[in-house]
Each structure stands twice: as C-alpha cells, then as structure tokens.
Amino acid sequence: MSEKNKSVWAKSLPIKEQLHVIVTLIKLAKPFRKMFFGALAFGGVFALLQAAAPRVIAYYLTDYLQQSDNVSLQIMISFAILVAIIRVSQAVADVLNAYYFTVAAEYALEDIRVQVFSKLHALGMHFFDQVPAGSLVTRVNNDTAALADFWRFFMQLTFVIMSIIGAYIGMLTVSVKATLLMLIIVPFVIGSVFLYQRFSSSLFRHMRQRLSHLNAQIAESITGIDVIQEFHQEDRFKKTFAKVNNDYFNARFKMVKADALLLEPMIDLLLGAAMFLVLWYFGVLSMSTVVTAGVIYAFTTYLNNIFSPLESVMNLFSPFQEGLVSGYRILGILSDETYAPAQNINASESITAGEIEFKQVDFSYDGKHQILKNLTFSAKPGDTVALVGHTGSGKSSTINTLMRFYDFQKGEILIDGHDIRDIYLKSIRQKMGLVLQDPFMFYGDISSNIRMYDDTITDKQIKDAAIFVGADKFISTLPGQYHAKVQEGGSGFSAGEKQLISFARTIVRDPKILILDEATANVDTETEALIQKSLLKMRQNRTTIAIAHRLSTIKDADLILVLDSGEVVERGTHDELLKQGGRYYDLYRLQGINETNLTI
Numbered sequence: 019m020s021e022k023n024k025s026v027w028a029k030s031l032p033i034k035e036q037l038h039v040i041v042t043l044i045k046l047a048k049p050f051r052k053m054f055f056g057a058l059a060f061g062g063v064f065a066l067l068q069a070a071a072p073r074v075i076a077y078y079l080t081d082y083l084q085q086s087d088n089v090s091l092q093i094m095i096s097f098a099i100l101v102a103i104i105r106v107s108q109a110v111a112d113v114l115n116a117y118y119f120t121v122a123a124e125y126a127l128e129d130i131r132v133q134v135f136s137k138l139h140a141l142g143m144h145f146f147d148q149v150p151a152g153s154l155v156t157r158v159n160n161d162t163a164a165l166a167d168f169w170r171f172f173m174q175l176t177f178v179i180m181s182i183i184g185a186y187i188g189m190l191t192v193s194v195k196a197t198l199l200m201l202i203i204v205p206f207v208i209g210s211v212f213l214y215q216r217f218s219s220s221l222f223r224h225m226r227q228r229l230s231h232l233n234a235q236i237a238e239s240i241t242g243i244d245v246i247q248e249f250h251q252e253d254r255f256k257k258t259f260a261k262v263n264n265d266y267f268n269a270r271f272k273m274v275k276a277d278a279l280l281l282e283p284m285i286d287l288l289l290g291a292a293m294f295l296v297l298w299y300f301g302v303l304s305m306s307t308v309v310t311a312g313v314i315y316a317f318t319t320y321l322n323n324i325f326s327p328l329e330s331v332m333n334l335f336s337p338f339q340e341g342l343v344s345g346y347r348i349l350g351i352l353s354d355e356t357y358a359p360a361q362n363i364n365a366s367e368s369i370t371a372g373e374i375e376f377k378q379v380d381f382s383y384d385g386k387h388q389i390l391k392n393l394t395f396s397a398k399p400g401d402t403v404a405l406v407g408h409t410g411s412g413k414s415s416t417i418n419t420l421m422r423f424y425d426f427q428k429g430e431i432l433i434d435g436h437d438i439r440d441i442y443l444k445s446i447r448q449k450m451g452l453v454l455q456d457p458f459m460f461y462g463d464i465s466s467n468i469r470m471y472d473d474t475i476t477d478k479q480i481k482d483a484a485i486f487v488g489a490d491k492f493i494s495t496l497p498g499q500y501h502a503k504v505q506e507g508g509s510g511f512s513a514g515e516k517q518l519i520s521f522a523r524t525i526v527r528d529p530k531i532l533i534l535d536e537a538t539a540n541v542d543t544e545t546e547a548l549i550q551k552s553l554l555k556m557r558q559n560r561t562t563i564a565i566a567h568r569l570s571t572i573k574d575a576d577l578i579l580v581l582d583s584g585e586v587v588e589r590g591t592h593d594e595l596l597k598q599g600g601r602y603y604d605l606y607r608l609q610g611i612n613e614t615n616l617t618i
Contacts, residue, residue, distance in 0.1 A: 039346050040342070042349055046126065047169075049129065053119075056118045067104050069185060069188040070188075119173040155237060162348060168338060168341025171335070171337065178328055189316075193317070199295055199296075210285075224269050228262070229266055368442055372433070372531045375431070376394055383424065385427075397561050402576050403562070406605065410583075412584035420533065453524055458508070461506045462504055468480045486556075487521035489518035518549065533563045553571075580605075
C-alpha cells in the first residue's frame, strides 16, 4: 500500500463522513424497518416501566411505611404484586425489544453481505487489478460481520435514550430542582462520548487496515504455497507474517488501552459526581425540611437507570467504531463505479457468423499509458488470427477489449458488422469462448465444471462436448466419472486434464468465436499433441483469435500479427513472415524450430 493510502487510513473519519455512513447504513436496512420499529416500540414500553417502578416504590416508602407504623398485610401484598407485574412486564418488553432488534440486524447484515458480493461481481477487471483479493475477503466477511455490532450499538443507544428520558421524567415528578441540578452532568457525558469517538475512530481505521494486510498475507501464502515450498521460502514468509500479525496486535492493543482509560472509568467517575450532587442537595435540603427515604431511593435509582445503560452503550462504542469503519469500507465498494464496460442502452444485436474487425483501436488501462495503438485487422468467419509478441506487447489487451473486460478509448471493434457496444452482452458471453493457459476449476464435480451451473445444458451435451475435445477418455476412468469430485482449483488433476475440461466447458456452449490464450503453455509434449488435436477440431467453422508463444501452434493461421508496444509491426501468414526475415523470423529461429518438424 502506498504512503498516500496509508495516510488516508491513519486519519480519523470526519464527523460528516461518519454521519453519511450511519444514514446510508440505516437506508440499507429499510426493508426491515417494521422489525426495527417494533423493537423501538417495546424499548419505549420498557423505558416507561423502568421509570414507573422506582416511583411506585418511593410512593410506598413515603406514604405508607414512613407515615404509618402499622401497614396492613393487604397493602404490602398489593404493592408487591404491582411491582412484580411491572418487573415482569419490563422483562417481557426487554426480551421482545432485544429479539426484534437482533433479528432485524441479522437480516440487514445478510442483505448487505449479498449486496457487497453481488457488487463485486458487477465491477470491472480494472477494480480487481488495484485491490488485493485478501482485502476483498476482509470486506465481504469481516467488515460485514462487524456491522452486527453497529446495529447492536443502535439497539443499546435507543434503549439508553429512552431510559434517560424516562428517568428524567421520573425525577421531575419527585423534585424539579434536583432534576435541573442533574443537568449539570449532561455536558460532561456528551464531552466524554465526543472525546472517545474522536480518538477511537482513527485507531479503528488503522486496526482494520492491519487486518486487511493480515488477510492478504494469509491469502497470498496459501495461494502460492507450492512456489514458497519450491524455493524454500517458508522461514521468510513466517517472519513476514509474524511482523504483519504483530502490527495487527499492536493496533488492537492501542484500542484496548483507549477503552480501559475512556470507557467505564469515565462513566463511573460521572456517576460518582452525580451521586455526590444528589446527596449534597438533599443533605442541604434536609436542614430546612423533611426529606423522605423514598425520595432519595427514587433519585439514586433513577441515576443508576441513566448511568448503567450509558455504561453499556459506552462499552459498545469500540465495536460501534469498528462497525462504522467497516461500514465506510463496505460503502466504498457499493459506491465504486469501476464497472465492466457498459453496452449501449438499446444494445440488441447478436453474434451470428463471427466476423471480427478492429479499426484503429487505441486502448489504455489507466488513461495515461497507451497499450494498443491504432490496432487494425480483420478475421472472416472461420479464420484463425494469431497474436505474437513479447510480454507487454498488447496481446492480452487485444483479447480484453474483444471480450469487453475493458473498454477501449478510440476506434471501432465490429462483430458481424455491428459495433461491439451494440451487441447484447449475453450474446458476447455465450458466443465467445475463452480458453486461458491456466484454467480454473471450481469445487464440485466434473459435470458442474463443464456445465458451469447452467441447468439448460443436459448431461448428454456435457458428455458430447467431452468426447469432442478428447476429455472423455480420462474422465471415464475416474471414480464416478462425470460426477468425480473436484477440489478447489482442480488439485489432483494434471494441467492437461484441466485444460481439456476447460475445452469442454467452452465447446458445450457452441461459441462462434474462439479465443485462445496460449492454451498449451503449461502442458507436456505428449499432452500437447492431444490438446492440439482437440484445438484443431474446436477451431473448425469458428473464428479463432489465438495468443501464441509456441510458433508451432499457429503455422496454419490465416493471419499472424506481430505486436510490439501495442502496434502491429508485421502481418501475414507463417510462410510470408518467414520470407520477410523480420521479427517473426527472429522468433522462429530463437525457438529453434525446424520447419520440417512443425505439426499442427
């Protein structure tokens, strides 16, 4: 992460930004507002009952026990039953308040997590070029989970507000002057909350950043475990992880120290000050008039009713700040506009024949550094066009623009004579088949990896596709055959077997355009012969765009483009380019290819 980004993470969230996050998260929970309002209603009932109980007991103490030496058993039982009814009703209201708020919060949390996950799948490739996978895992999993504390804080906050209102109303019925005296502590309570909020926001942003680094380190280590072990880098990664983990520990420890200093001790201090003021006031008052035990009981109880839930809500400030920062990060994804390139509003054309034409196409990933420059070529239906060049020459960028993973800035890309932006995106995805050099397999079985969870594709179509590309031979030897278990990433399958499955995955959709990103790069010579045979069948009656490093795979291409820095420096057939004696000829010689031994 750059120093600039680090400084952004280290800053405290401005109040305006925090309010924006809170309001937006509340809006996101709008579908569950009935449950939230139900919780608030029961919270209001609880607050009223909580305010009523001390007043009833104070009345009993003052008007009966203190005024009479002989209180009848009936009166004692009546007051006992009344207090019991209030307490039971209070407990029921408390349970219902907590239940409805918790259920509503869980529904809101689940809905937001789905929204974040869905948004990630709507974002363009440029977004994923900039954000590490580990950081995204943190946002979808940890950050959304932290929102549960955000909602828990709001539940407790509403409870505190209602309790304080109820307590002050109860105190007013006992003594107006003493109640007004208690208002002295309000600025101190607000000040302590504001102080903690300002201080903890920066700490929590820093802590969540460290957690993202930690998750990114774990994800990278697991993904690259084979390379780590191959180069004997275990100790170095352990040291790096220990440092990142220690940074996260230190960030959390700072938060613990802040909590220990600014939460409970502060509230206890304010409660002590309030008690002092109450006892001092009534002590002075008792010198000139009678102060009953019921009055003092009621006031001290009301003070506890104010400060006890206030202490609880202050204890939730830490997770609330965590939820607030997590909400800020989540909203960062939901508001991100790095979308995949959009088609024109009325895009309705479809791919029928598969004719491709690039007309003076310019493309840049960041708008500053030009990757493709004035790229022009055409491919008739059924033609094969091969892209050749060193790393960074623009081969993959050509495919990225054709697949609509990225948008080009200038020129035209036509398919069957239609601007690619006027073609229905679903047609592009269905009629273009992309085969990567390192195919990815999902957890499940062979069948689901070929079908890709498209229930319209039948088992017969899956088997026919596998037979067509030559994958059926090894699939039929597996336990369960097409229902053989596939672990994440396809561990247990060879590179060639995974590639053949990816061929079947592509062919089962019968694409008109086939895009090959060096499909034989990671396979052995024997498997390559089988794959080349499959590729030859796949290319029949399909327009093919192929990235090639092994020139033996493109000898029969109808057109070969030699790219350099995003420009076509040579074009022609294999024989024509050899006769030119240019860059293609040099590549041919460097690979030590004997023309008489070339096969396709």
